[in-house]
Amino acid sequence: MSKLLMSGNAAIAEAAIRAGCAFYAGYPITPQNELTEYMALNLSRRKGCTFIQAESEISAINMVYGASVAGVRAMTSSSSPGISLKQEGISYLAACELPAVIVNMSRGGPGLGSISAAQSDYFQATRGGGHGDYRTIVLAPSSVQELADYTHRAFDLSDKYLIPVIILGDGMIGQMMEPVEFTHEAPEILPVRSRALRGAKGRPSRIIRTFTSNPSELEELNWSLFRRYQLIKKHETTSDTFMTDDARLIVVAFGIGARIARGAIKNARASGMKVGLFRPVTLWPFPAEKLQELAKTTRYFLDFEMNMGQMLDDVQLSLGNGAEVSFYGRPGGVIPTPSEVQRVITRLYHQNGLDAKK
Amino acid sequence: MKGSIQIDRELCKGCQLCIEFCPKVVIALYSRVNAAGYIPAMPSDMAECTGCGVCAIVCPEVAIEVYRE
Amino acid sequence: MKTVYTRPKSLKKRAYHYCPGCGHSIIHRLICEVIDEMKLQERTIGVPPPGCSVFAYHYFDVDMVESAHGRGAAVATGIKRVYPEGIVFTYQGDGDLAAIGTAETIHAANRGERITAIFVNNAVYGMTGGQMAPTTLNRMVTTTTPYGRDEKLEGYPIRISEMLALTRGAVYIERTAVNSPAHIQRTKRAIHKAFQTQIDDLGFALVEVLSPCPTNWKMTPVESWKWVDDVMSKEFPLGVIKDTTGEKRAD
Numbered sequence: 001m002s003k004l005l006m007s008g009n010a011a012i013a014e015a016a017i018r019a020g021c022a023f024y025a026g027y028p029i030t031p032q033n034e035l036t037e038y039m040a041l042n043l044s045r046r047k048g049c050t051f052i053q054a055e056s057e058i059s060a061i062n063m064v065y066g067a068s069v070a071g072v073r074a075m076t077s078s079s080s081p082g083i084s085l086k087q088e089g090i091s092y093l094a095a096c097e098l099p100a101v102i103v104n105m106s107r108g109g110p111g112l113g114s115i116s117a118a119q120s121d122y123f124q125a126t127r128g129g130g131h132g133d134y135r136t137i138v139l140a141p142s143s144v145q146e147l148a149d150y151t152h153r154a155f156d157l158s159d160k161y162l163i164p165v166i167i168l169g170d171g172m173i174g175q176m177m178e179p180v181e182f183t184h185e186a187p188e189i190l191p192v193r194s195r196a197l198r199g200a201k202g203r204p205s206r207i208i209r210t211f212t213s214n215p216s217e218l219e220e221l222n223w224s225l226f227r228r229y230q231l232i233k234k235h236e237t238t239s240d241t242f243m244t245d246d247a248r249l250i251v252v253a254f255g256i257g258a259r260i261a262r263g264a265i266k267n268a269r270a271s272g273m274k275v276g277l278f279r280p281v282t283l284w285p286f287p288a289e290k291l292q293e294l295a296k297t298t299r300y301f302l303d304f305e306m307n308m309g310q311m312l313d314d315v316q317l318s319l320g321n322g323a324e325v326s327f328y329g330r331p332g333g334v335i336p337t338p339s340e341v342q343r344v345i346t347r348l349y350h351q352n353g354l355d356a357k358k
Numbered sequence: 359m360k361g362s363i364q365i366d367r368e369l370c371k372g373c374q375l376c377i378e379f380c381p382k383v384v385i386a387l388y389s390r391v392n393a394a395g396y397i398p399a400m401p402s403d404m405a406e407c408t409g410c411g412v413c414a415i416v417c418p419e420v421a422i423e424v425y426r427e
Numbered sequence: 428m429k430t431v432y433t434r435p436k437s438l439k440k441r442a443y444h445y446c447p448g449c450g451h452s453i454i455h456r457l458i459c460e461v462i463d464e465m466k467l468q469e470r471t472i473g474v475p476p477p478g479c480s481v482f483a484y485h486y487f488d489v490d491m492v493e494s495a496h497g498r499g500a501a502v503a504t505g506i507k508r509v510y511p512e513g514i515v516f517t518y519q520g521d522g523d524l525a526a527i528g529t530a531e532t533i534h535a536a537n538r539g540e541r542i543t544a545i546f547v548n549n550a551v552y553g554m555t556g557g558q559m560a561p562t563t564l565n566r567m568v569t570t571t572t573p574y575g576r577d578e579k580l581e582g583y584p585i586r587i588s589e590m591l592a593l594t595r596g597a598v599y600i601e602r603t604a605v606n607s608p609a610h611i612q613r614t615k616r617a618i619h620k621a622f623q624t625q626i627d628d629l630g631f632a633l634v635e636v637l638s639p640c641p642t643n644w645k646m647t648p649v650e651s652w653k654w655v656d657d658v659m660s661k662e663f664p665l666g667v668i669k670d671t672t673g674e675k676r677a678d
Contacts, residue, residue: 028552028558033570037556040570081496360428375649412608415608418443425430
């Protein structure tokens, strides 16, 4: 399979089409419009597929809910303020155990914010985001290739566990162009879920609903969802490491932050510092165990994010008193440079006497 | 009636609407770009200008001042 | 020689960021001329939208508050209800007012909110790069209708002003354009009347202004101003759509 040069936004759309996505509803918002426009150009022309530019992000997520109810792979995309609008719909999808893929190409916030890349939707993505006790799987790609690969994985996970899956990207990987290789061809026959609502012919009628006038029923639903979440934690938690074997300081970063951190770490290594990177790929479920393993041999961690400290909570919860966790963040859509992160690494390294040991 | 106009060369974005709508055709394009990179309009044949003000009405940039006797 | 035309006082002296030939530039100026003539500057509060005119507060020298996309009518309602002495206007694009903001707009009109809505219709989503708007014309190519708007899939261009006229709370609705000296003067008179409707406490007033967007229509400014006459106003006829201000005055 040959490589194509594509923007991240376009790569997501192409990967979704190749994953058999049959329905896409979206709304214009910077910095993800290339995704919507790619779908308008390509998905609309595929037999049995639908592209809709909805009148709002709320309408779009509810259209996705409908498409999922009728059994097809469905996707919507937006950026931070639009994802806020979708929260009610996502809560409904989770409650009804409906698969769907939601793409967030994050931008600076809060409010109308900025159109520049940020990572300040971590809480929104990993703590449910909408009302009620639920979780969604959250994947954090850090390159255009990963955007393509994780989009495909998102649809598979969503269908397998009947849970909405969020792809948490950002404006930078969405708009940058890199070579991409697609491992799948678009299916000739679009997948349709077996327990969809398509008319009760030859079977008892099915109901999809979330409301109950019996709280005990709702309690049981919540317990059953959380049993499923345990399964997902066990089988799907994913993370990545870079030069952690002999690291005395480990940077914890996700998505575009991890790309920037890699640059900083390479430079730090070149000047003799033993630094590594731990990169959560599934933000939910958060790879706490892998992080705890690293803390057995490394005491110092630098949580680096483009926000005011959100993944920081998960890092601190995972490590407790077993490690020293520092934080470096830039909010608002400011893109830190590798040299700036390298300076923070250098300062921490020397402050904690990591150059003197052994 | 005698009139004249002044066009702020740096505010002008060279949209040419004043040229299009001027009933006397007394506005033309300048020979060089301004600081923003646009080719601005400039008053050209003020002897014929009546100060009707149509150019200022259509100018999006409020770049034109109109005078009349 | 005396000065026949000069910049209105409430229009800040600052270069516009709008494209050459953009309707926003004209409409901002007309609203400021009206604010000056009616002496409203000190009690006016404006509500601009996300969109090309998100920076409207750089130009209008009045109090202004940004609203979330589409929610202008609701924000304006909140302001006017607690501060009825204020003159409150929204300034909204076609996506803002007639797509994501449809519910807020219809209900503010239905409640007869004493606000003035300036509705800038350029048939496209400008700031985000030229996607389809609810008012995009049939067969029009945009970045999300790359094959041309197809009414079977995307529906018809929406005539929101005619729809709003059906609400009994809306008392003055007119559609104008800013693509010629005569139309520009007509727009100014309509804006004047829309503010007067609020001052006279009669009900909801809206002026829909057909506004050229040379960049996203892929035309020169002169071509785009012609296109409003040749094509756009055939779909969106100019004129007074509703005027029950006389009856309301008599009540």
